[in-house]
Amino acid sequence: MYWPIPGIKNHAERRWNQPDRIFFGFGACHILAGVFLEDPPIGGFFGEWIVPDDGFTGTHMFVTNGEIAFDFHGYSARDRLLARYWRGHRSRYLGWGAKVVKIDFPLLHTAELNARKHLGPDQYFGDPIPRAQRFIAAKKCPADLQRSD
Structure with a gap:
């Protein structure tokens, strides 16, 4: 599991200039999820x-x-994503635990995100929306999930 450089989230340009997988995996996962949900x-x-x-x-x-599931790794089984996440955090932080909740707010709405201590899409060094669209388009969708239209 990758761990970001400490403090990088405090430097907008350095955060922006990370590779996509790191950018969306450690600080902009909500943007990736929100863009995905616009056109799944x-x-x-x-x-x-x-x-x-x-x-x-x-x-x-x-x-x-x-x-x-879909996140910065691309497509995976939801159970595998959660197991990998738990394993990584528990190996680093003794006693780490979490709950998984269904998101009930718009993932690309700045005020809603700020209320939950996340940046809105207009608060990044560059525009993360097209970046997320390109990232999603580059990931192969499993055949059983392909659009039939």
Whole structure:
């Protein structure tokens, strides 16, 4: 599991200039999820949020249809995404725990995101929307999820 450079989130340009996978994996996962939900490959996807227990860091947002998930790794089984996440954080932070909650707010709305201590799309060094669109388009959608239209 990759861990970001300490303090990089405080430097807008340095944060922006990271590779896509790191940018969307450590600080802009909510933007990637929000863009994905604007035009998912099939219906049935929704956002989920890993909310760490009090006193811990490690929040993460991703999209899923309950079985398949999508985040900065691309497509994976939801269970594998969660197992990898738990394993990584528990190996680094003794006693780490979290709950997974369904997202019930717009993922690209700045005020809603700021209320949850996340940046809105207009608060990054550059525009993360087209960057997320390109990232999503570059990931191969599993054949059983392809659009039929």
